[in-house]
Amino acid sequence: MRLHAYFRSSTSYRLRIALNLKGLDYAIEPVNLLKSEQRGAAYRARNPFAGVPMLEAAGRDRAQSLAILEWLDEAYPDRPLLPADTEDRFTVRELAYGIASEIHAVNNLPVLKYLKDPLGHSQDEIDTWYRHWLAKTFVPVEQRLAQLGIGDFLFDAPGLFEVVLVPQMYNAHRFDFDFSAFPRMTAIERACLALPAFERAHPDNQPDTPEGS
Template structure:
């Protein structure tokens, strides 16, 4: 299996966590977003969107991080990323989509570049934009996570939501947000931080973090 990604990409980070949780080996191929390598023909032949990540296995290319997580779940069902119970499974998916569809895309590198290059947003305005959308999403998640004291959103083990949450918290802290304002998210993040699968997936532990 090959993973084409960027060390600080939230979507790539999600997939790294999932692969680690499932104990799957992969070869990592860095795609430098700051150098626009995702737009080069060689990479676009894998992913016409010019986005990361892309996963390749047995000649098949998989894109979109949550679609990749679903595929991993179907191909390698144990350990599970989604709960068995249909209601809890739907709940975990909704929490995950909150981050992957509603929070993170608004702070995507291409969106931030557009804000600054086309709309003349200042650095301060860019950071305010990022914090605004993270805060709104995190506050909603706080309410949704009040349902129980389990260590993770789906129960006793981490899964799809935690794969999405930890990269988003990494971004929140990178832009100076105080996670003490979100105690339920902080509690889950603290539980994740004790697990090697999450530690190995952190951006600073990737080979391209020093390039």
């Protein structure tokens, strides 16, 4: 497998975590989003969505991180990302999809660039935008976790929810989001980051991580 990724991309981070949790071997092919390498003709010919991640696996190029995660669980069922119970699977999807669709969709790099140019917003205004959409979804996620009475992870081991949550929290820290009112999410993040699969996937530990970043 070859994972086309950018070190700081939260969707790339998701895939690295999932591949590590499943114990699958893969090589990283860096794609520099700041230099718009994902928009080059050769890359777009393989991935019309012109983004990351893209996973070369089983004879084809695969785009869209949630679709890839679901495919991984079906193609490599060992160490599943989703629990066996139907209701538990719904719980995982409710929380993970909420973060992926409600936060990432409005806070990804193309959106932030559009806010700055051509719309002309200042960086302070963009940061306020970012934190607003974080809070809109993180608050109900934290409330749901409180209702469920979770421990270190949503269920017995990290899965799809943690794979989606931890990268989004990484981004939130970069934008100085205040997590003091989110003890359950913070506990999950702490437990995950202590695991080798998450440590190896961290943006600080990638082949394209700039020195001093």
